[in-house]
Amino acid sequence: MKKTRLNAVHNKSxxxxxxxxxxxxxxxxxxxxxxxxxxxxxxxxFDVSHMGEIIVEGPEALxxxxxLTPNDAxxxxxxxxxxxxxxxxxxxxxxxxxxxxxxxxDRYLLVVNAANTEKDYDxxxxxxxxxxxxxxxxxxxxSQLALQGPLAEEILQPLTDIDLKQMKSFTxxxxxxxxxxxLVSRTGYTGEDGFEIYTLSENPDVIWKAIIEEGxxxxxxxxxxxxxxxxxxxxxxxxxxxxxSEKTTVLxxxxxxxxxxxxxxxxxxxxxxxxxxxxxxRKLVGFEMxxxxxxxxxxxxxxxxxxxxxxxxxxxGPYVKKAIxxxxxxxxxxxxGTEFEVGIRDRRLKAKVVPTxxxxxxxx
Amino acid sequence: xxxxxxxxxxxxxxxRLEGEEAVVGITDFAQKQLGDIIYVDLPQVGKTLEAHQTLxxxxxxxxxxxxxxxxxxxxxxxNSELAQTPDLINRDPYxxxxxxxxxxxxxxxxxNLMKAAEYEKxxxxxxx
Numbered sequence: 440m441k442k443t444r445l446n447a448v449h450n451k452s453x454x455x456x457x458x459x460x461x462x463x464x465x466x467x468x469x470x471x472x473x474x475x476x477x478x479x480x481x482x483x484x485f486d487v488s489h490m491g492e493i494i495v496e497g498p499e500a501l502x503x504x505x506x507l508t509p510n511d512a513x514x515x516x517x518x519x520x521x522x523x524x525x526x527x528x529x530x531x532x533x534x535x536x537x538x539x540x541x542x543x544x545d546r547y548l549l550v551v552n553a554a555n556t557e558k559d560y561d562x563x564x565x566x567x568x569x570x571x572x573x574x575x576x577x578x579x580x581x582s583q584l585a586l587q588g589p590l591a592e593e594i595l596q597p598l599t600d601i602d603l604k605q606m607k608s609f610t611x612x613x614x615x616x617x618x619x620x621x622l623v624s625r626t627g628y629t630g631e632d633g634f635e636i637y638t639l640s641e642n643p644d645v646i647w648k649a650i651i652e653e654g655x656x657x658x659x660x661x662x663x664x665x666x667x668x669x670x671x672x673x674x675x676x677x678x679x680x681x682x683x684s685e686k687t688t689v690l691x692x693x694x695x696x697x698x699x700x701x702x703x704x705x706x707x708x709x710x711x712x713x714x715x716x717x718x719x720x721r722k723l724v725g726f727e728m729x730x731x732x733x734x735x736x737x738x739x740x741x742x743x744x745x746x747x748x749x750x751x752x753x754x755x756g757p758y759v760k761k762a763i764x765x766x767x768x769x770x771x772x773x774x775x776g777t778e779f780e781v782g783i784r785d786r787r788l789k790a791k792v793v794p795t796x797x798x799x800x801x802x803x
Numbered sequence: 804x805x806x807x808x809x810x811x812x813x814x815x816x817x818x819r820l821e822g823e824e825a826v827v828g829i830t831d832f833a834q835k836q837l838g839d840i841i842y843v844d845l846p847q848v849g850k851t852l853e854a855h856q857t858l859x860x861x862x863x864x865x866x867x868x869x870x871x872x873x874x875x876x877x878x879x880x881x882n883s884e885l886a887q888t889p890d891l892i893n894r895d896p897y898x899x900x901x902x903x904x905x906x907x908x909x910x911x912x913x914x915n916l917m918k919a920a921e922y923e924k925x926x927x928x929x930x931x
Contacts, residue, residue: 471865
């Protein structure tokens with residue numbers, strides 16, 4: 440099993456460790472609910488070094504990224520970040536990811552899901568053969584920390600020479616954090632304000648410890664993958680493998696906003712245009728349980744007594760205090776308020792389609 | 804963490820003998836494994852249970868777990884506090900976090916349960 444450079448720190452802090460995407464990762468330190476609420480109300484620090492980092496470099500790097508993704512990477516100036524996907528010719532997901540414009544048009548960083556890093560790297564390499572680019576998988580070199588929550592900026596600012604006040608959402612800058620060279624972006628996977636900190640240093644524990652020290656008096660907690668999942672689901676951020684996959688299209692996932700048909704050709708464009716024209720047959724919707732119970736991944740979903748799909752993501756949302764989830768439903772059942780049933784163990788419990796995200800932070 | 808006066812099962816329930824009655828709950832180990840408990844499903848008062856029969860379930864953010872009756876008997880009381888504050892199980896698994904009170908059918912069944920020292924040994928075995 441792979442270990443991140445922060446493995447020893449987690450073990451020392453008494454985290455409960457689990458295997459995830461081939462890595463030994465912290466599931467929880469103090470408990471999912473406590474960690475979840477810390478991020479919503481104060482701040483939380485995550486080790487997400489398992490995430491994959493792929494660099495696409497060369498004179499045709501932008502052309503290559505444009506071809507691989509449905510969003511318009513051409514709109515990115517250096518220092519900007521974009522949520523997008525790697526799409527198949529069928530318009531389904533190889534992965535979802537962030538693209539960082541390091542230098543336009545010749546240098547882009549793709550941040551991908553840990554479980555998909557190898558697959559994505561092979562995919563990008565294969566699909567980019569016709570472009571003048573060099574593709575490198577730097578996942579083992581990069582560590583990534585995420586500092587998330589309303590107090591993230593005030594905790595990080597004393598530790599960095601980057602002026603965080605000037606940093607807008609979905610932008611990044613390079614500078615020092617705790618004396619170590621880093622790339623810091625105002626991004627995250629929790630629905631809160633916050634930062635993701637990338638470093639090639641072999642001592643990311645220095646950054647980890649500095650943030651813990653700075654943040655602990657303000658109520659910051661280290662946060663494991665358990666709360667990372669409940670946080671992202673409340674904010675309706677996709678989890679590859681649960682909510683999106685090679686079997687679901689970008690449009691079915693209700694991510695039309697990352698599809699820019701006008702930008703030129705890209706993998707999956709024709710398929711997505713066709714699907715848009717013909718109309719969707721199913722769509723990913725958010726639901727909450729009406730009856731008492733928690734819907735979990737793969738539980739069967741019924742409408743009019745017939746099984747139509749299964750739960751993608753489902754959990755109890757510790758901040759919204761409801762059992763929530765995501766599911767693909769036939770398009771005629773996707774209207775807000777539509778009721779359906781979830782098979783929870785030996786019972787069928789009522790659920791209903793609700794607006795998403797389940798949680799949205801108030802803008803300052 | 805594992806009180807001497809209790810009986811234990813391999814499924815991490817505990818049982819406290821009170822005359823002809825038994826109070827049943829889940830152990831500290833079980834509540835830690837489950838994490839933050841959100842819902843508790845308990846049987847109706849009056850229900851008769853066989854040993855090992857499903858008594859109810861405990862659901863946390865992470866997962867759901869069946870609870871089995873350590874012995875045969877009739878449910879004479881359930882902890883109604885848990886409907887409102889299920890996390891009593893996390894905070895006080897051997898006290899306020901109890902689940903049900905049973906009228907024991909056959910005290911001989913207690914011989915099938917573990918004592919604290921045996922349970923602790925059993926847990927050590929699980930962790931390796």
